[in-house]
Amino acid sequence: MRDAVALDRLEVWKQKGQDLSKCPVRHVLDHVAAKWTTLILMELSKGPARFNAIGRALPDISKRMLTQSLRDLERDGLIAREVFPTKPPSVEYRLTEMGLSLLGPLGALIDWAELHASPIAEARRAYAAG
Amino acid sequence: MRDAVALDRLEVWKQKGQDLSKCPVRHVLDHVAAKWTTLILMELSKGPARFNAIGRALPDISKRMLTQSLRDLERDGLIAREVFPTKPPSVEYRLTEMGLSLLGPLGALIDWAELHASPIAEARRAYAAG
DNA sequence: CGGAATCCCAGCCGATACTG
DNA sequence: CAGTATCGGCTGGGATTCCG
Numbered sequence: 001m002r003d004a005v006a007l008d009r010l011e012v013w014k015q016k017g018q019d020l021s022k023c024p025v026r027h028v029l030d031h032v033a034a035k036w037t038t039l040i041l042m043e044l045s046k047g048p049a050r051f052n053a054i055g056r057a058l059p060d061i062s063k064r065m066l067t068q069s070l071r072d073l074e075r076d077g078l079i080a081r082e083v084f085p086t087k088p089p090s091v092e093y094r095l096t097e098m099g100l101s102l103l104g105p106l107g108a109l110i111d112w113a114e115l116h117a118s119p120i121a122e123a124r125r126a127y128a129a130g
Numbered sequence: 131m132r133d134a135v136a137l138d139r140l141e142v143w144k145q146k147g148q149d150l151s152k153c154p155v156r157h158v159l160d161h162v163a164a165k166w167t168t169l170i171l172m173e174l175s176k177g178p179a180r181f182n183a184i185g186r187a188l189p190d191i192s193k194r195m196l197t198q199s200l201r202d203l204e205r206d207g208l209i210a211r212e213v214f215p216t217k218p219p220s221v222e223y224r225l226t227e228m229g230l231s232l233l234g235p236l237g238a239l240i241d242w243a244e245l246h247a248s249p250i251a252e253a254r255r256a257y258a259a260g
Numbered sequence: 261c262g263g264a265a266t267c268c269c270a271g272c273c274g275a276t277a278c279t280g
Numbered sequence: 281c282a283g284t285a286t287c288g289g290c291t292g293g294g295a296t297t298c299c300g
Contacts, residue, residue, distance in 0.1 A: 009240055009241075009244045010168065010169065010172055010240060011172060024243060024244070024247035024250065024251065025240055025243040025244060025247070027243070027247075027250065028239070028240075028242065028243035028246075028250075029162055029163065029168060029239070029240075029243070030163065032159055032162050032163065032239065033159065033160070033162060033163020033164075034163070034292090035292085035293080038140070038159060039140065042140055050261085050262090051261075051262050051263080052261070052262075062293080062294060062295075062296095063262080063263070063264095064263095064264090064265095064293075064294075064295085064296095065292090065293060065294080066263095067262080067263060067264080068292095068293085074257070075253065075254060075257045076250045076253055076254060077249060077250060077252075077253025077254075077256075077257075083262095086261095088261045088262080088300095089261065089262075089300090090261070090262085091261085091262060091263090098246055098249060098250075098253075101242070101246075102242060102246075104238075104242075105235070105238040105239040105241070105242040106239065108234075108235040108238050108239075109158065109159075109162070109235040109236065109238075109239055110140060110155055111235070112158065112231070112232060112234075112235040113154060113155040113157070113158035113159070114154070114155060116158075116228055116231070116232075117154035117155070119207060119228055120154065120157060120158075120206050120207060120228075121154065122207075123205065123206055123207025123228075124205060124206060124207075126207075127204070127205045127207075164272095165272090165273080180281085180282085181281070181282050181283075182281065182282075185282095192273080192274060192275075193282080193283070193284090194273080194274075194275090194283095194284085194285095195272090195273065195274080196283095197282085197283060197284080198272095198273090213282095216281095218280090218281045218282080219280090219281070219282070220281065220282080221281080221282060221283090
């Protein structure tokens with residue numbers, strides 16, 4: 001059929017009888033999944049930005065979710081948070097090297113999605129119709 | 131900083147003031163997000179399989195979620211469902227060409243996750259430590 | 261400015277039981 | 281074999297309010 005070498009990594013984990021929720025691969029997938037983290041990584045790919053700047057760039061995000069998403073990404077070492085003791089204090093977020101390296105694979109996925117957007121929409125219509 | 135050509139596709143959508151939930155890119159991301167669809171695509175990358183065969187390969191999935199996940203993938207044209215009028219009836223699922231083409235980008239993401247699994251785990255420990 | 265705390269609901273998802 | 285039906289818990293995430 002096709003060599004699915006990469007996919008077998010998940011397979012191996014599954015066959016070890018491990019808890020799927022602790023699989024490290026799932027963890028990354030969950031970031032991609034999370035409603036906002038992809039957008040945030042995208043925004044930061046343009047350069048470091050401050051809390052409210054990111055918020056303004058993503059109009060529909062609440063402060064609550066922005067905070068939480070930033071924490072999640074920081075926790076996993078994908079972005080770094082730096083506080084400047086100005087008055088009032090400002091906080092800057094930027095991609096780490098690891099976060100930067102994620103943009104490649106993530107971009108590939110987004111490219112695929114863009115390329116297949118209309119076939120998918122078509123498939124949905126066809127499915128709904130019959 | 132870095133060319134983020136791919137990522138700008140999402141950006142464009144956002145700036146059009148569109149509802150993010152209807153962005154076609156999000157549809158794909160949601161599949162990746164969903165707890166089981168990635169595993170199912172993985173399993174089917176090895177070749178066509180029947181309902182219960184997939185279920186046995188993914189021991190922790192319930193029939194309910196298996197059905198639902200298969201429907202989701204079928205709805206978007208990533209897998210195809212074929213019923214054989216045997217006795218008792220059997221149903222076979224296989225990747226479509228579009229589904230097959232998703233394995234590449236998805237595999238790249240999984241490779242990245244596998245490669246950075248331990249740095250991420252390390253970052254989490256460091257973060258938890260304070 | 262950059263958050264934290266609280267309330268609350270929609271939906272995801274698991275368990276269980278039933279069907280053609 | 282390949283589903284469908286129903287119930288219910290858990291949590292993601294929106295709205296709002298308060299704080300250093």
